[in-house]
Structures are given as structure tokens and as C-alpha cells.
Amino acid sequence: MNVKVILALALVAVGFAVGVTSFRKSVTPYLSFAEARRTAGLVQVNGEIADKNYVLKPLEQYLEFNLRDQKGEVMPVVYRGVIPGNFGQATMVVAIGRYQAGRFQAEQLLLKCPSKYQDEADRRKAVRK
Amino acid sequence: MNPGQLLAWLAFLASLAAGLAWLAAVAGGRPAAGRIARAAFRAQWLALTAAAAFLWVILFRHDFHYQYVASYSSFAMPAHFIFAAFWGGQEGTFLLWALLTATLGLVLMRLRHRLTETAMAFLNLPLVMLGLVSVMRGPFLTFPPGRMPPDGRGLNPLLQDPWMTIHPPVLFIGFASLAVPFAIAMAAMVKRDWDGWVKVALPWVALSTAVLATGFIMGGVWAYRVLGWGGYWGWDPVENGSLIPWLANVALLHGLLVQRLTGSLRRTNLFLGVTSYVLVLYASFLTRSGVLADFSVHSFANLGLTSFLLSFLFVIMIAGYGLIVFRLGGIPKPLQRVGGFSRESVMWLGQLVLLLMCALITIGMSAPLLTRLFGSPSNVRTSYYNLVNAPLAIIMGLLLGLGPLMRWRSQDPRALLRAALPALVLAVALTLVVVVRGVRDFMPAGVIFAAAFALAANALVAARGFRVGWRHGAAALGHMGVAVLLIGIVASSGYGVAAQVQLPQGEERQALGYSLTYQGRVKEPDGKDHVRIAVNSREGRFEASPALYWSEFNQGYMKKPHVERYLTHDVYISPLEIVDADPAVALLRPGAAPPGAGSVLAVELSTKPFINLVWLGSILMLASTFLIVFRRAQELDAVGTAEGAKTA
Numbered sequence A: 001m002n003v004k005v006i007l008a009l010a011l012v013a014v015g016f017a018v019g020v021t022s023f024r025k026s027v028t029p030y031l032s033f034a035e036a037r038r039t040a041g042l043v044q045v046n047g048e049i050a051d052k053n054y055v056l057k058p059l060e061q062y063l064e065f066n067l068r069d070q071k072g073e074v075m076p077v078v079y080r081g082v083i084p085g086n087f088g089q090a091t092m093v094v095a096i097g098r099y100q101a102g103r104f105q106a107e108q109l110l111l112k113c114p115s116k117y118q119d120e121a122d123r124r125k126a127v128r129k
Numbered sequence B: 001m002n003p004g005q006l007l008a009w010l011a012f013l014a015s016l017a018a019g020l021a022w023l024a025a026v027a028g029g030r031p032a033a034g035r036i037a038r039a040a041f042r043a044q045w046l047a048l049t050a051a052a053a054f055l056w057v058i059l060f061r062h063d064f065h066y067q068y069v070a071s072y073s074s075f076a077m078p079a080h081f082i083f084a085a086f087w088g089g090q091e092g093t094f095l096l097w098a099l100l101t102a103t104l105g106l107v108l109m110r111l112r113h114r115l116t117e118t119a120m121a122f123l124n125l126p127l128v129m130l131g132l133v134s135v136m137r138g139p140f141l142t143f144p145p146g147r148m149p150p151d152g153r154g155l156n157p158l159l160q161d162p163w164m165t166i167h168p169p170v171l172f173i174g175f176a177s178l179a180v181p182f183a184i185a186m187a188a189m190v191k192r193d194w195d196g197w198v199k200v201a202l203p204w205v206a207l208s209t210a211v212l213a214t215g216f217i218m219g220g221v222w223a224y225r226v227l228g229w230g231g232y233w234g235w236d237p238v239e240n241g242s243l244i245p246w247l248a249n250v251a252l253l254h255g256l257l258v259q260r261l262t263g264s265l266r267r268t269n270l271f272l273g274v275t276s277y278v279l280v281l282y283a284s285f286l287t288r289s290g291v292l293a294d295f296s297v298h299s300f301a302n303l304g305l306t307s308f309l310l311s312f313l314f315v316i317m318i319a320g321y322g323l324i325v326f327r328l329g330g331i332p333k334p335l336q337r338v339g340g341f342s343r344e345s346v347m348w349l350g351q352l353v354l355l356l357m358c359a360l361i362t363i364g365m366s367a368p369l370l371t372r373l374f375g376s377p378s379n380v381r382t383s384y385y386n387l388v389n390a391p392l393a394i395i396m397g398l399l400l401g402l403g404p405l406m407r408w409r410s411q412d413p414r415a416l417l418r419a420a421l422p423a424l425v426l427a428v429a430l431t432l433v434v435v436v437r438g439v440r441d442f443m444p445a446g447v448i449f450a451a452a453f454a455l456a457a458n459a460l461v462a463a464r465g466f467r468v469g470w471r472h473g474a475a476a477l478g479h480m481g482v483a484v485l486l487i488g489i490v491a492s493s494g495y496g497v498a499a500q501v502q503l504p505q506g507e508e509r510q511a512l513g514y515s516l517t518y519q520g521r522v523k524e525p526d527g528k529d530h531v532r533i534a535v536n537s538r539e540g541r542f543e544a545s546p547a548l549y550w551s552e553f554n555q556g557y558m559k560k561p562h563v564e565r566y567l568t569h570d571v572y573i574s575p576l577e578i579v580d581a582d583p584a585v586a587l588l589r590p591g592a593a594p595p596g597a598g599s600v601l602a603v604e605l606s607t608k609p610f611i612n613l614v615w616l617g618s619i620l621m622l623a624s625t626f627l628i629v630f631r632r633a634q635e636l637d638a639v640g641t642a643e644g645a646k647t648a
Helices: A001-028 A032-039 A116-128 B003-028 B031-060 B067-072 B078-089 B091-109 B116-137 B169-179 B179-190 B198-226 B237-262 B265-286 B306-330 B342-365 B369-374 B385-406 B413-436 B442-468 B470-494 B611-647
Strands: A028-031 A043-049 A055-057 A062-068 A073-078 A092-100 A102-113 B378-380 B500-502 B508-511 B514-523 B531-537 B539-544 B547-551 B556-560 B562-565 B569-579 B598-609
Touching: A001 A028, A001 B342, A001 B385, A028 A043, A028 B369, A032 A043, A032 A073, A032 B091, A073 A092, B003 B031, B003 B116, B031 B067, B031 B078, B031 B091, B067 B091, B078 B091, B078 B169, B091 B116, B091 B169, B091 B179, B116 B179, B116 B306, B116 B500, B169 B179, B169 B237, B179 B198, B179 B265, B179 B306, B179 B531, B198 B237, B198 B265, B198 B611, B237 B265, B237 B342, B265 B306, B265 B342, B342 B369, B342 B385, B369 B378, B378 B385, B385 B442, B385 B470, B413 B442, B442 B470, B470 B611, B500 B508, B500 B514, B514 B598, B531 B569, B531 B598, B539 B562, B547 B569, B556 B569
Parallel strands: A073 A102
Antiparallel strands: A028 B378, A043 A062, A043 A092, A055 A062, A062 A073, A092 A102, B500 B598, B508 B514, B514 B531, B531 B539, B531 B547, B547 B556, B562 B569, B569 B598
């Protein structure tokens, strides 16, 4: 085997080692609320806003609301940061963060609002039926 | 059947006829079959062109009988957005993709070469697939009688931007163009023409490199200046989807150059020719089938195309990789293998780095699918891409600097050291400067060192080359572009400052050495609400006017940042939200009372140091790739004329 092949194999090995460790470091699993409560690291949960009793203080950049997942379980979520302007219309919320002290501390919120793509998919489904 | 649907059927049937006739021509060697195939292919192109023209006609006539017209346009839209509504939805983009592939096929068909007919047979394969989807789920489906809506829904305001008229078609030319190297590589394997395909494929591979890069650079400019992502690249599946075929294609471009001069890398290049196109289809599957719907804001929703996209992918994969496996034993070993200390060895390593980048990005964007196999589906954060690509970028920069300084076949190491010394000295000097100026982490400093080395080495090579003629300097110019781009990326993304600021109307607030005063909202001539912010700083004063308006369509705020440009940096002001001082009235919507004097605007203020290096690097890279397309096309022309003379 010549030097070139050894060098190349080393490169590939290093590349994949870096890949695997980075992947493990960056991966945020989508979990159910029960699983999220048991996990220490950064996770993603999703659900809908459970009720209208949310606390929204834009000036203090503070948001507190209840999230309900598909199983109907409800979990309080706290978020500190700039609050997305369309929070009130969100149909689905994806929260990335960790479960601490009885509440889900979100670092990032992704909001899904009723979008035309969704409508369209639903309409097509209806047409096909 | 409406005229559009009829044309879609005609195109589909013509593609089937052309495919069968080409099979007959290739297998039976009958000139008559070849003539029929050419005629059918031209008919297909005409039908696709007419279908595209008809789609524009119904869009401009606001013919809301058609579901597509009602979904993506409306009476209120200005003409240039109606024009762009053609590719506002999935159905239209498939038609566009088919038309562009067929147009490139017409160009390929003109080449007089013994591979042409076989290559056309393979180029026709994706056209059959695209023709099928245009018929089954194309843009010409109509509403049942009596269900026609009075007005269309209009195009998503996010897409109502001048960039929308040009960016998607350019990207689709890039995607479509990768079918040509694929087809030529397949033809080479069928005809056992292990080296003859290289010269034919080179201009096409260069064209794909140039056009795809143009496409995603345009996307980056759009994201930065209009969409307000705060950056030009977000590692979104849609962006990655245009990057991964490009990386494989750049690896192929370099592999073909090695093969042309040394005869080696035969198998690698055939593999890359197939893989580039497979990656286009894989990316289409990921972003258009809805499998990532939970993970990306930008993916299209599922329109029931999953099985179609999967079968498209599998047909091409089975044909491509199947043929490679079938022919593998028969590919003769080259007279001279890549090896030793030579330019081709460095280029081969460079290919490997490009493919590693490509593989790791593909794994990242496939994370939700891969993790689903083992448990709950998970996504990777964008930090993953930066982590894996930084070390590879360092190796890439070093190879990029060394390669052009080296000789083909054999290089004396001491001579290389002498040649590389000036560039090394410059790179060390620049790295020391940036370390003193505050770059203290290993990875960014390493990327800057490697990129500076590549920049200096290629500047030397380019200067020598351009003195001989533009053909000899073009490649080094592109390498300089990549190096400048790398430095720009590290500087602008890693060393800017950012802060979120709350601006009560009429009051001055300080952040990052800037003083900002929110003055109020105005309706600009574009019909959108803008907020006015007076900014005062060391660089002088300016008035920022980012857009922040309510969109009924999206049920949310649309935002467009303000970018104040300076030579060494940009000041980037991104509006986040506007709230009334009374927290109970959090949202501002049409019909609601306008915000009083007490409203508060939240913005993100950031600086982007040396962002102009990103644009400069991109321009150099694009200029170089288009020069190379021109050069390789000229060479192919010479081949074509020679072959034509031989057959005549």
C-alpha cells in the first residue's frame, strides 16, 4: 500500500470520527413530554398551546405557557428572549431546551402558523376522498 | 381535457416514444430509429415549451379554473410576480425542470460524437419521470364545475421579491444540467469508452459547477438582504440540497482533469457522474416529499409525491450504480495510477475532502430519517455543520494552495517548498495579524491560515497564467475566490457583535456603540409598513428603514432587514416585533387601533465584519467557473469538428 492510500484512509477515518462526535453533540431528539422530563440534555418537544392563560411580558422578554402534546399531556414551558410576534396565532409550537425544576426551559421556539401549504394539503386530501 | 393537460400528455408520450426509439437506435444500430428518436425528442421539447407558454397565459389571464393559478396568483399581483408564480408551487417547478432538461438535451443532441445517441437515451429517462408527474399532478388540474374561486390566494409575500423572478430558474438550470454528465457517464459505460467521454463531459460539468453556484449564491444574497435570516447561509435542507450535488460535481470536475492528463481515476469519475445526479434527486426527495416537514420551515408540504420522488430516485440509482457494478471488472486499469508526490495526488485528496464534506452534510440533513431507524426522530443543530466542515476547510485550503504549485506526475519536494515559501510566509504573517486582532480559537485561525496560503499561492499562479493567456489563469482565479470566500465566512460569522435592543418610540437607546432612536412607522411606496430608526455612530449617522408589516396570507409579521454597508463591515438591523406599551395589546393587526406613541420596537442589531469578502470571493469563483465553461466548450467544439470531418 502506498503513502497516498494510507493518507486517504487516515483522512476518511478522521473525517468520520469528527462527523460522529459532532453528530452526537448536535443531535436534539424529538421526545414525548414524559421522556423529556427524564432526559438531562437538550431536547425538542412539540405540541399545541394548551390554553389562553399564557403570561406574555414583551418588555421583560418573558413568556410562560402550557404546552399539550399529542397524548394530551400538559407541560409548563418558560422562555426568555425576544418573543415571536405571531405567538398568539401559533397552532403548533416546537420548543428546544431542557427540563429543569418542574418546567421546560426553552432556549428556542419555532412556531407553526396556519399556512397555505397546510391548507392546500388538506384540501387535496379532501378532494381525493 | 384542457389544452395544458393535452400538452402535458403530448410531452409525456413523446418522451416515451423518444426513449424507445433511442433504445432501438443504440441496441439495433439503425439510423432510421435515431431519426425517429430525434424527431420525438424535438416534439417533446415543443410540447413542453407550449405547455410552459400556456401556463403563463392562464396565469396572466387569471384563469382561476385552474387550481394552480388560484393557489399561487391573484388579481392584485404585479406582472413580474405573476411571471414568477410559474415556479411558485411544486407542480410548476416540475414542468420547469422538465423543460430545462429537454432544452439542454437539444444542445447535447447537436454534438456529433459516437456517445451522443446513447447519452440521449439516458438523458431521456428523467424526462419520462418528469413527464409522468406533469400528467398526474401537473399545474393544469382544474376545479370541478362551479367550484372556481372568485380570486386566487396569491403568492406567499416571502416570495414576492424581485429575486423570486430569477433565483429559482437559475437553480433549476443547475439541477437539470447535472443530468447531462450523468447521461454521458452512462453512455461511456455502455459503449466501454473509458476515456473518450471525459472531453465531452468537461464543459457540461463546468457548466453545472458555474450555474449551481450562481443559484445558491443568489439564494444567499436573498436570505441576507431580504429575508433577514441575519446571515447568508442557514444550513437549511433546501440550501444543503443544492450544495451536496455541487460538491460532488466539483469533485468530478477535478477528477476529469486528472483523468484527461494521466488516464487514471476512471472508476471514480464514473461513480461521481452518477452520484451528482443521484444527490439532486435525493435532495428533491428530502425537501419536497414532506418527510422533513417537522424539521424545516422551508420544506414544502406533502402533496402526495413521496412515492413518485422515491421511485424517481430509485430508478436513477438502480440504473446508475447497477451499470457501474456490472461494468466494474471490465474497466481496464490505467497505465499510470494516481500516486507518488504529484499534482494529481493532491487533486485526488482534494476530491476526497469534497466528498467527505458532501457525505457529512448529507448525513446531517438526513438526521431525522437516520435517527428514526433507531428511535425517536432527531435533528441536528446547525452547529453540527460548522463543527464538521471547519477541519475539512483547513485541509482543503492547504491542498488548494499546494496543488496548483505542483507538477503533474512527479514533483520534487524541495522545489515545491521553494515555490510555496512566499505564500507560506504571507499566510503566517496574515495569521499573526488576525491572532493579534483577536482570533484566538484554533479552528478559525487554522481556516484563515490555510485560506491565506491558498490565496497567495493561487495569486502567484494566476499572475503567471494570465500573462500566457486567460485559459491558463482561470482555474487559479477560482481558487482565489474560494480562499477569499473562506476568510469572509470566518470573519463575518464568527467575529461580529450582536445585541437585541428595545426601542420605545422617540427615546434614544445605546447598544454596541450605536445610538438608536425609533421614530415611528411609515407606509413606503412598496405598500408595506416600514419602521424608521435614526442611527448615530462612529461611522456617521444614517436612517434605517427596515420593513415590518402584517401579512394576512401568513397570519404573521413579515420582516425585511436594513443593511447599512461599509467597506469593512455591514451594520445589520433586523426588526423583531413591535408591541404596545400596554402588554395586554401585544399584537398589532389591521383593523386594530394603530400603536400609540407608547409603542416599543424590538430589533436585533449586529455587525458583519468583512462580509464584502464573501461577495468578492463569490464573484471571483463565478467569474472563473464561467471562463472555464467557455474554455472547455471551445475545446469540445474542436473535437466535434474533427470527429465530424472524420465521419464525413
